[in-house]
Amino acid sequence: MSTAGFARKETYIRRILAGIAGCSLFFLALIMLFLFMEGLPVFGRLAPPDFFFGMGWYPTQEPPEFGIFPLIVGSLAVTLVSGVLAIFLGVMTAVWLTEIAPAPVRRVCKPLIELLAALPSVVVGFFGMVVIAPLLQRYLDVDTGLNLFNAGLMLAFMSVPIVCSVAEDALYGVPATLREASLALGATRWETTIRVVVPAAFSGIGTACMLGMSRSIGETMVVLMVAGGAGILPASIFDPVRPMPAAIAAEMAEAPFRGEHYHALFAIGMVLFLFTLLFNTIAQRIAEKNRQSLG
Amino acid sequence: MDATVAARRRNRQRFMFLMLRSAAAVNIAALVSVCAFLVWNGLPAISWEFLTEPPRKSMTEGGILPCITGTLFLSLGALGLSFPLGVASAVYLHEYAGHTVFARYIRLGVNNLAGVPSIVFGLFGLSFFVITCGFNVSLLSGILTLSVLTLPIIIGTAEEALRQVPAELREASLALGATQSQTIARVALPAALPGMLTGAILGLSRAAGETAAIMFTAAVFFKKGVADSLLSPVMALPNHMYVLATSGTEIDKTMPLQYGTALVLLVLVIGINIFAILIRDRLQKKQKQ
Numbered sequence: 001m002s003t004a005g006f007a008r009k010e011t012y013i014r015r016i017l018a019g020i021a022g023c024s025l026f027f028l029a030l031i032m033l034f035l036f037m038e039g040l041p042v043f044g045r046l047a048p049p050d051f052f053f054g055m056g057w058y059p060t061q062e063p064p065e066f067g068i069f070p071l072i073v074g075s076l077a078v079t080l081v082s083g084v085l086a087i088f089l090g091v092m093t094a095v096w097l098t099e100i101a102p103a104p105v106r107r108v109c110k111p112l113i114e115l116l117a118a119l120p121s122v123v124v125g126f127f128g129m130v131v132i133a134p135l136l137q138r139y140l141d142v143d144t145g146l147n148l149f150n151a152g153l154m155l156a157f158m159s160v161p162i163v164c165s166v167a168e169d170a171l172y173g174v175p176a177t178l179r180e181a182s183l184a185l186g187a188t189r190w191e192t193t194i195r196v197v198v199p200a201a202f203s204g205i206g207t208a209c210m211l212g213m214s215r216s217i218g219e220t221m222v223v224l225m226v227a228g229g230a231g232i233l234p235a236s237i238f239d240p241v242r243p244m245p246a247a248i249a250a251e252m253a254e255a256p257f258r259g260e261h262y263h264a265l266f267a268i269g270m271v272l273f274l275f276t277l278l279f280n281t282i283a284q285r286i287a288e289k290n291r292q293s294l295g
Numbered sequence: 296m297d298a299t300v301a302a303r304r305r306n307r308q309r310f311m312f313l314m315l316r317s318a319a320a321v322n323i324a325a326l327v328s329v330c331a332f333l334v335w336n337g338l339p340a341i342s343w344e345f346l347t348e349p350p351r352k353s354m355t356e357g358g359i360l361p362c363i364t365g366t367l368f369l370s371l372g373a374l375g376l377s378f379p380l381g382v383a384s385a386v387y388l389h390e391y392a393g394h395t396v397f398a399r400y401i402r403l404g405v406n407n408l409a410g411v412p413s414i415v416f417g418l419f420g421l422s423f424f425v426i427t428c429g430f431n432v433s434l435l436s437g438i439l440t441l442s443v444l445t446l447p448i449i450i451g452t453a454e455e456a457l458r459q460v461p462a463e464l465r466e467a468s469l470a471l472g473a474t475q476s477q478t479i480a481r482v483a484l485p486a487a488l489p490g491m492l493t494g495a496i497l498g499l500s501r502a503a504g505e506t507a508a509i510m511f512t513a514a515v516f517f518k519k520g521v522a523d524s525l526l527s528p529v530m531a532l533p534n535h536m537y538v539l540a541t542s543g544t545e546i547d548k549t550m551p552l553q554y555g556t557a558l559v560l561l562v563l564v565i566g567i568n569i570f571a572i573l574i575r576d577r578l579q580k581k582q583k584q
Contacts, residue, residue: 017391024405024408109319116326119326123329127329191304220507253511269414276415284403
């Protein structure tokens, strides 16, 4: 083949690969398009404030009510509970793995934490239903073991691996010279960790937390199975809630095709999508800033 | 005075290290207790019949064969689509695009696609593949939905695998007169292949355990016989578990089946993951040598 032939072939290959790589962007756009196409019609009959801030979610009543405020609050509450737990557990585990654990222990423990991420959500939900719920009911004397706390706890264990692995990367990125300088000044290993290493990795740890929260708010099966499913504003951490993904998953099968309920569920999907987009964007911003400041 | 301060600092360190160690222990204990609980309760339900026969008497007897095959078809099919697409995307991003604006947008798209909740993939699959494309609730719709869902995982791990290939290898090939595409096909890809396969295995396990994305697109609670065509719905392990545990009419009677199904799903997914971790460890050892 002539040189020109080779060059032409290279150009074709490059273009084909670029087209395939564009698929991800295309699918993301397609997801948004279809969510909005099926979700926005709900505002034809319903004013947006009534939808977002309406207090009652009674889609099958006559007349139906489509206020998703309790669902949004349910989602945020579950995410908050799981976020607090997962950030504590995940960041502490990451610090332990990078700063303290001896190498052989780390080699065994790190894959174990990763395996925690591999547990299928439906299995975690099942565990919450048949093990944690009865325990809560018996020992804490609450009305139902299927509640906000249980869901938060289960979600926490699902997001720990993400928080942990991203935070770990950040901690690894802290130059050894910083540690050595602190130790040389007479600080203990703990003082070095908490006053030097963790602050230096702070933005990476922030990214980890945001990604963990994004995982929690979008997780479906766990909240569907263990959150209790009551569309009310929770008054305590042991009240049942109905987070957004649970409402979609539980009701989509019964919603009449292209009826108001169907469009309302897609609109909830839209809200959910925007929430995760927000969390991810914040996470990426933090990560990018970090890269610039280090570079 | 100094001695007491030093002792206090030492004690504080000891206490805090203990806290950190307990945090890690809590996580590992959670994993072990879920696994142990399911093995303990699920093992009695597992029998040859359970694994090789379809359910009978409205799910209270028989086995879960159609669910196992359904899950295998769904996850392998999804990967069959997303692996080539993902690898090609990663090759473009890492070998060709560099830091162009287009590449930055693609990376942004991949990152955000990875963050989309699985239930939203389910809604998308329902409105696009099931309704707009007219595939109905079917194996095909499920495979397509899951392939979009696993795409970012494949791209991420494949790009990482390409990053691990030393630049010297590429330079040597280019210096010998090979074109860029020849270098990629004969040097970079073979060197990165094991790492890419690890990613593929992780994607497979994610697809196998996924419930929310197939609820409205592919899975039905009961269907006679195994999946016979791409356009018919299938039974799947995660969906089967969910329905048995929450809305079966005879939840007590199906309890052994629930534990058995959970155990099969767990063994499948965790087994696939352990396999991936072992491959990765061997790779890392090789690279160090």
